[in-house]
Amino acid sequence: QTVAIIGCPFSAGQQRLGVDKGPIHLVEAGLTDQLAELGWRVTFDGHHQFEELSVTDDPPIGKLRNPRFVSRVNESVAKVVGGHAARGELPLTLGGDHSLAMGTISGTLGTYPNACVIWIDAHTDINTPETTDSGNLHGMPVSFLLGLGAKVPEFGWIKPLLKAERLVYIGLRDIDAGEKRILRENKIKAFSMHEVDKYGIGKVVEMALDHVNPNRDLPVHLSFDIDALDPSVAPSTGTPVRGGLTFREGHYICEAVYETGLLVALDLVEVNPHLEDEFSVNKTVTVGCSLVRAALGETLL
Numbered sequence: 001q002t003v004a005i006i007g008c009p010f011s012a013g014q015q016r017l018g019v020d021k022g023p024i025h026l027v028e029a030g031l032t033d034q035l036a037e038l039g040w041r042v043t044f045d046g047h048h049q050f051e052e053l054s055v056t057d058d059p060p061i062g063k064l065r066n067p068r069f070v071s072r073v074n075e076s077v078a079k080v081v082g083g084h085a086a087r088g089e090l091p092l093t094l095g096g097d098h099s100l101a102m103g104t105i106s107g108t109l110g111t112y113p114n115a116c117v118i119w120i121d122a123h124t125d126i127n128t129p130e131t132t133d134s135g136n137l138h139g140m141p142v143s144f145l146l147g148l149g150a151k152v153p154e155f156g157w158i159k160p161l162l163k164a165e166r167l168v169y170i171g172l173r174d175i176d177a178g179e180k181r182i183l184r185e186n187k188i189k190a191f192s193m194h195e196v197d198k199y200g201i202g203k204v205v206e207m208a209l210d211h212v213n214p215n216r217d218l219p220v221h222l223s224f225d226i227d228a229l230d231p232s233v234a235p236s237t238g239t240p241v242r243g244g245l246t247f248r249e250g251h252y253i254c255e256a257v258y259e260t261g262l263l264v265a266l267d268l269v270e271v272n273p274h275l276e277d278e279f280s281v282n283k284t285v286t287v288g289c290s291l292v293r294a295a296l297g298e299t300l301l
């Protein structure tokens with residue numbers, strides 16, 4: 001089985017410098033060899049000098065920041081992820097900010113139209129151009145994938161391939177008012193840290209899978225934002241929020257998803273090695289690599 005690592009040094013979906021250096025830190029920490037150790041054939045799509053896609057003149061559209069650049073990069077990412085998936089490989093996208101999910105999930109759904117999405121995050125990333133406060137597109141990918149909000153011509157390539165009933169969140173604890181409304185209106189299943197505390201991670205993952213994949217027969221795209229973990233576990237990330245998942249809870253999710261045998265695509269995003277001290281950076285990069293290994297078959301026994 002082949003895992004295709006797609007490094008996406010991309011940061012234009014938000015405003016903090018450094019998240020584009022996430023991929024190189026994860027790879028330099030030895031991720032490629034670690035996956036080979038697990039028995040994977042590993043290819044590296046050293047994405048990608050996004051400079052060739054950079055846009056000289058990219059003024060905001062409404063509140064949206066760097067809209068044309070974010071759109072063009074994600075259109076490219078969708079083709080790359082879709083291509084690897086179509087060849088029966090498992091695309092592993094390393095970010096880079098979470099706006100990349102516009103591309104990765106579009107790519108997955110192009111190849112696996114019936115795929116479900118498990119979104120691990122402190123945030124819902126479902127703001128529309130109307131509800132966003134920050135204008136940062138890393139807080140918006142899900143709304144574009146669902147086809148919510150007013151159409152933005154520059155993002156015309158994104159087809160609303162994701163169905164609300166095929167999406168589930170785990171780890172939520174910082175949701176904007178507008179996003180809470182969108183969750184309710186679209187009846188989107190969401191397990192916040194409250195549910196994790198109440199039921200335990202084992203039951204939460206079971207309920208999440210029961211919702212989006214009741215017969216365990218649909219491909220799974222796992223999109224893991226490192227900020228889902230508690231900042232004490234993964235400090236070097238752009239939008240940290242206290243009260244997050246423990247090291248074990250994060251790993252349990254990845255182990256349980258792997259156990260389904262249904263994983264077809266994985267994102268690991270928002271590692272920013274420019275934030276906090278060196279010890280914190282190492283801790284964040286190390287846990288990122290560990291989560292990827294867990295999602296790709298590493299077991300404790």
Ligand SMILES: N[C@@]1(C(=O)O)CN(C[C@@H]2CCCCN2)C[C@@H]1CCC[B-](O)(O)O
Pocket residue numbers: 097098099121122123124125127132133134135136138139140174175176225227239270
């Ligand atoms: N909803 C947000 C957006 O900017 O749209 C606002 N939030 C930060 C904000 C700070 C003040 C208190 C309320 N929260 C970050 C989030 C996007 C996270 C993107 B992710 O990919 O890191 O999940």
Ligand SMILES: [Mn+2]
Pocket residue numbers: 045046047048080
């Ligand atoms: Mn490529």
Ligand SMILES: [Mn+2]
Pocket residue numbers: 098121123125138225270
């Ligand atoms: Mn996110």
Ligand SMILES: [Mn+2]
Pocket residue numbers: 121122123225227228239270
């Ligand atoms: Mn987040």
